[in-house]
Structure formats: structure tokens, C-alpha cells
Amino acid sequence: MAEFRMPSLGADMTAGTLIRWLKEPGEKVERGDIIAEVDTDKGVIEIEVFTDGVLGRQLVEPGTKVPVGTSLAIINGEGEAPSAGTASSGVKKEPEERTRVLASPSARKLADKLGIDIVDLEGSGPGGRIQREDVERAAARSPEKETAETTSEDRFRRAIAAAMERSKREIPHYYLSTTVPFENALSWLERENSARPVRERLLHNVLLVKAVALAVKELPEFNGFWTGGRLEISERINIGFAISMRQGGLAAPAIHDAETKSLSELMEELRDLVARARSGTLRSSELSDPTITLTNLGDQGVETAFGIIYPPQVALVAFGRIFEGVSFEDGMVRPCRSINATLSADHRASDGHRGGLFLAAISRLLQTPEDL
Amino acid sequence: MTREEIKARVLDILAGIAPEAETELLDPETDLREQLDIDSMDYLNFVIALDDEFNAGIPEKDYTKFTTIDSCVRQLETLGRS
Known part of the structure; x- marks a missing residue:
């Protein structure tokens, strides 16, 4: 049982x-x-x-x-x-x-209507049972904070606020950034997509997801949680992919075991995840399981992004937009589309030297997209 | 299919991608990605839906021809005639 x-x-x-x-x-x-x-x-x-x-x-x-x-x-x-x-x-x-919370049906109903968290209340009824009057008293105490006007968007914002506040309070972040030559990857992707029907085409996001997952395999200290004063490295690699919501806010649900999946599988999952995040039907394991987060703010035209780690995770990789850069080969300057990758990492769990190797691994993996 | 019919279907598809948008207020000549704050996944879903609806077989290199309502309608009209 x-x-x-x-x-x-x-x-x-x-x-x-x-x-x-x-x-x-x-x-x-x-x-x-x-x-x-x-x-x-x-x-x-x-x-x-x-x-x-x-x-x-x-x-x-x-x-x-x-x-x-x-x-x-x-x-x-x-x-x-x-x-x-x-x-x-x-x-x-x-x-x-x-239920652990004893409350009268009318108290529950009122609390629900007023957006009051019944778990936080003390009951004055028999055995600590929460009565309607207890809810009314709580409502009177916090007339602005918890009214019927508290929308799900407000609660969503508050949840993000709490997590980000905790992150900046507890996690000594360090940030490293590098420009990744992305021409090989994009040329490969364009060739690949030209052979695929529209529905099966890949976005460059899946290359980023796979490259981060494989880089984490090489440097596992970026994959896991800081709990109880120590780093707990996760054996599974679950990439939390940041998805912005139409009504504001964001969620970063997990693509589980990303290192084992093909690019087509990752694309399928990503499409499903974005759709479900926006329609509000994510699953519990997707929200509780990410071991590292990836965010791509390139669609908004951002060149370089610096993320805040989602606690208790220990790292976040952020990508910007694809831009026209240059590469130098055999003394020649060539145009080379590029993308900036930034690592935000928890200095309790890792050091800058290893962080640099991690970004270098991501960059190296993206040079051979056919192997991803 | 007439120009107006094509436009109505394109707007229906957009409403599915960005449910909160008032599609009748969109400027037909301004980039949809800016007007609707849609990302690359939304845009891909838009192209997939156009492709399904109009059986258009849109190559990836032609995505830039489908960035405004007017340009979508023009392209789909041309495809319909070919």
C-alpha cells in the first residue's frame, strides 16, 4: 500500500x-x-x-x-x-x-470566492474546524491582498516572484557568455527541413536542447540540485524549457531524458509541451523534474540573455537571437551566423573554469549537428 | 476561393494561434510576429495550419513570404491559381 x-x-x-x-x-x-x-x-x-x-x-x-x-x-x-x-x-x-484542513462547507465556499488560502487559517470551531466567521475575519484583515480580484495571473506572478526572490537571495550566481558559431548547424537544419513536410520540420531550439543535454553528460555538476548544503547530481537529464505564457509569466517544464531522444522526438515533445503550457495542462512530473533550465529569448530579438537559476537547480543556459557574425578560416573572414550562449551557474556547486568547459562543450556539439 | 474567403480563413487560423488577439483589428501590412507577439513555435504552427488548410506545401525558405496578412493572402491566391 x-x-x-x-x-x-x-x-x-x-x-x-x-x-x-x-x-x-x-x-x-x-x-x-x-x-x-x-x-x-x-x-x-x-x-x-x-x-x-x-x-x-x-x-x-x-x-x-x-x-x-x-x-x-x-x-x-x-x-x-x-x-x-x-x-x-x-x-x-x-x-x-x-482532508487535513477541517472546515465547514460554507467556509470553504467563501474562502474560495475571496481567494483566501484556507490552509493558512486557524479554525475557531470544534476541533479547530474553520468556520465561515474565521474566513470573514481573515478577509477583513487583508482587504487588499486577498480579494476576489486575485486572479490566476496574479497567483502565477507571485509564484514566479517567490522563486526568483529565493534564487537571488540564496544562490551566488556567476555568469559566463560565449559566441557560438551557428552556421554549420543552421545550414544542416535548412537542408534537413527542405526534405521534411511542414509538420515534421525542426526548430533550431531542438538542437540547443540536445546540445545542452549532451554537454551536461560530460559535465554533470551543472545537472542537479543544491539541497541540504550540498550538490546532488541528477542521473537523469531533464531539460526545463522556458515557455512564455500569453497572459504573462512563464513556465519551464521538463523534457525528460533529453540526451536519449532524437531531434524529431524532441521537436514533437517541445511542440506538445508549448501547447500544453499555454493551455494550462502541464503534468506534475514536468514541473517538478527539471534538472537544468534552458531559455531562448532570441525570438524577442535579444542578443544575449542572462538568466536567473530556478532553485534548487544549479544552472541555467540562455540563448539569444541568431545574428550575422563572422568566422576566420585560413586567414579569410567569412560570414557566419552565430548565437550567444550564456551560462548562469551556482558558485556553490561549480566554478568558472568548469563553466567555461561546459559552454565550450555546447559550442563543440553544435558544430556537428548531424551527430546530435 | 475568393480573396476575402482566403483572408477569413487566415484570420481564423491566427485566432487559433493567439486566442486573446482581436484579429479583425490587425494591420494587414504589419508583421504578424510583432503584432501578435508570437514566437518561432507559434509561427511554425501558423505555417503548418496554412499548409493543412490550403494544401500549400510551403518550403521553409518561403516562410518570409507569409509574415503579414496581406502577403499571406497574396501567396495563397497565387498558389490557388497555379
Whole structure:
């Protein structure tokens, strides 16, 4: 038996609201299945299950906001006797088990309407139960901060603010930048795309994703997390790809195991990820899993970008626009389209010397695009 | 297909790419990427949708001919005649 808990989808997430269950008690689930939707500061996220088994009791009802780590449901191993109350609809659930936050339905409704986080409130009712009056008192205390005007965009902005504030407070960044000759890669890409139908064409973004993933394999200290005062290198290489939202803000969901994927597979995933990020249907593993972030601000005409690391990650690689540069070969000056790559890295986890090697590896890998 | 019909379909496609945009207010001669703040992925999706809708077989080197509403309509008209 395993507990399925409200996952943390980033350093800044403290709670989430269960929107709906997508699997019923008694249904078989496999690792990676999406079993619920949760509303967070980052929008609506599809939550995946991390173990195989049979969905048992659901402990939280839709509409309930619970802190990260709260048990949402029980997952029984296959063949394991289901825990009491499983599957049969109509079984009355104990309120204490349903959620950690005891609150009256009218209090929940009001809190939801006012955009107040019920998890933060102290209940004055029996057993600490939150009453309608508690919500009203909280609303009176913070008339501006939490009103019905608090939109999902505001919450999204606040989530970014919290993460970036933490990053600049905790992470001693260092920045390195280099100009990468990009002519070989672009010429190769143009030849490749001319042979592909429109739907299967590649964007140069996928070359960048693959090159960063392979460079990380050579210099693993840029791939992982700074936790508990030490660097934890990740074995998996999950590239968080920064995607700007139409309503403002950004998300950087993961392209999992990017070093193992072909450019066509990466393109397919990237297209899917951008579409889902913008329609608000990202999955929990995509938000919680990135091991390094890549951002490309070239579309906005930026020549060089300097990113801020998303904690607890330890590095971020930023690319600018493609520009007309020059190369020198055999004493000759030749036009050479180029792109600037910048590394923002955590100086607790790595040093500038290794950072320089990392950027050099990215540049070298991009010179032989056919091998990516 | 008439010029007006082509334009209406192009605007429909744009509305799918940038749902918040008021496509009827777009300047037909200004670069769509600037007006709609669309990135390279959006633009590729726009070209894919044009290609699907008009069966246009647009080569990558011709993408620059599809950057404004007017130029899209002109190109698609020409393709329709050929």
C-alpha cells in the first residue's frame, strides 16, 4: 500500500486545490498515469501517479485545498487486499481522513470566492474546524491582498516572484557568455527541413536542447540540485524549457531524458509541451523534474540573455537571437551566423573554469549537428 | 476561393494561434510576429495550419513570404491559381 500525496511542483509551492479525480477507486493505475487535476499557482496541473497498483480510497474531495505532502489517496499493490472502504461508492468517508484542513462547507465556499488560502487559517470551531466567521475575519484583515480580484495571473506572478526572490537571495550566481558559431548547424537544419513536410520540420531550439543535454553528460555538476548544503547530481537529464505564457509569466517544464531522444522526438515533445503550457495542462512530473533550465529569448530579438537559476537547480543556459557574425578560416573572414550562449551557474556547486568547459562543450556539439 | 474567403480563413487560423488577439483589428501590412507577439513555435504552427488548410506545401525558405496578412493572402491566391 502506498500513499498518493499532493506533490510539490516547485520550491515555491505550499498547497494545491484538488479539482477532480480522473480515476475511480478500484481502477488499475500504472506509474505515469494521470489520476487527478490540481489547481496551483502555476495553473491547472495534471498529477501523475508514481507507482503501479489499484486506486484505493480517495481521501480528499474535489474543491479542497491541501498543503503539499497531504495524502490524497491510497494506492494498493496489485493483489493486495483493498483497504476498508475502497471502491464502493456510498461509503461514508471520515471527515478527518478526507482532508487535513477541517472546515465547514460554507467556509470553504467563501474562502474560495475571496481567494483566501484556507490552509493558512486557524479554525475557531470544534476541533479547530474553520468556520465561515474565521474566513470573514481573515478577509477583513487583508482587504487588499486577498480579494476576489486575485486572479490566476496574479497567483502565477507571485509564484514566479517567490522563486526568483529565493534564487537571488540564496544562490551566488556567476555568469559566463560565449559566441557560438551557428552556421554549420543552421545550414544542416535548412537542408534537413527542405526534405521534411511542414509538420515534421525542426526548430533550431531542438538542437540547443540536445546540445545542452549532451554537454551536461560530460559535465554533470551543472545537472542537479543544491539541497541540504550540498550538490546532488541528477542521473537523469531533464531539460526545463522556458515557455512564455500569453497572459504573462512563464513556465519551464521538463523534457525528460533529453540526451536519449532524437531531434524529431524532441521537436514533437517541445511542440506538445508549448501547447500544453499555454493551455494550462502541464503534468506534475514536468514541473517538478527539471534538472537544468534552458531559455531562448532570441525570438524577442535579444542578443544575449542572462538568466536567473530556478532553485534548487544549479544552472541555467540562455540563448539569444541568431545574428550575422563572422568566422576566420585560413586567414579569410567569412560570414557566419552565430548565437550567444550564456551560462548562469551556482558558485556553490561549480566554478568558472568548469563553466567555461561546459559552454565550450555546447559550442563543440553544435558544430556537428548531424551527430546530435 | 475568393480573396476575402482566403483572408477569413487566415484570420481564423491566427485566432487559433493567439486566442486573446482581436484579429479583425490587425494591420494587414504589419508583421504578424510583432503584432501578435508570437514566437518561432507559434509561427511554425501558423505555417503548418496554412499548409493543412490550403494544401500549400510551403518550403521553409518561403516562410518570409507569409509574415503579414496581406502577403499571406497574396501567396495563397497565387498558389490557388497555379
